[in-house]
Amino acid sequence: MVALFIVGMVVGFLMLFAATWCLTLFLIAQIGGWSRLAQRYMTTRDAEGQVYRRQTGQLGFARYRSCLTIGLSKEGLFLKVSPLLRLGHPPLWIPWCDVSPARLGAGFLGQYVEVALGKPPLAVLRLPPDLLQPIQAVQR
Numbered sequence: 001m002v003a004l005f006i007v008g009m010v011v012g013f014l015m016l017f018a019a020t021w022c023l024t025l026f027l028i029a030q031i032g033g034w035s036r037l038a039q040r041y042m043t044t045r046d047a048e049g050q051v052y053r054r055q056t057g058q059l060g061f062a063r064y065r066s067c068l069t070i071g072l073s074k075e076g077l078f079l080k081v082s083p084l085l086r087l088g089h090p091p092l093w094i095p096w097c098d099v100s101p102a103r104l105g106a107g108f109l110g111q112y113v114e115v116a117l118g119k120p121p122l123a124v125l126r127l128p129p130d131l132l133q134p135i136q137a138v139q140r
Contacts, residue, residue, distance in 0.1 A: 028089075029088035032060040033059050033122055041094045042091070045091075047078040049073030052071075052134075077117075094117055098117065102131075102132055113126065
């Protein structure tokens with residue numbers, strides 16, 4: 001009887017944890033703007049051109065720490081989240097004509113590269129400053 005209670009508690013905890021994880025990922029996608037971008041730019045293609053893995057970035061109010069894959073090709077910008085965080089975050093491919101020119105910005109935590117995504121803008125993406133030159137090179 002006690003063993004059955006313990007198994008029930010463990011299973012209940014795992015189910016609650018999984019539900020909380022899924023809800024959190026969906027909320028982050030909504031708050032940051034990933035969901036709005038996915039309505040227009042969701043893709044099944046893979047990253048092309050220069051690929052930067054395990055990058056940190058911010059989309060709207062959502063921060064993605066060391067979990068972004070960023071692809072820079074002559075045609076557009078590719079964004080993908082690590083598999084454990086992908087629920088609610090399908091891969092995105094945004095043509096450069098729908099990305100504002102990259103600019104360097106500064107905030108409380110230091111410098112960043114900023115681009116507005118979408119026409120009209122749906123979200124603002126902030127990336128590490130070392131990506132400024134690669135982004136500007138392919139945007140030309």
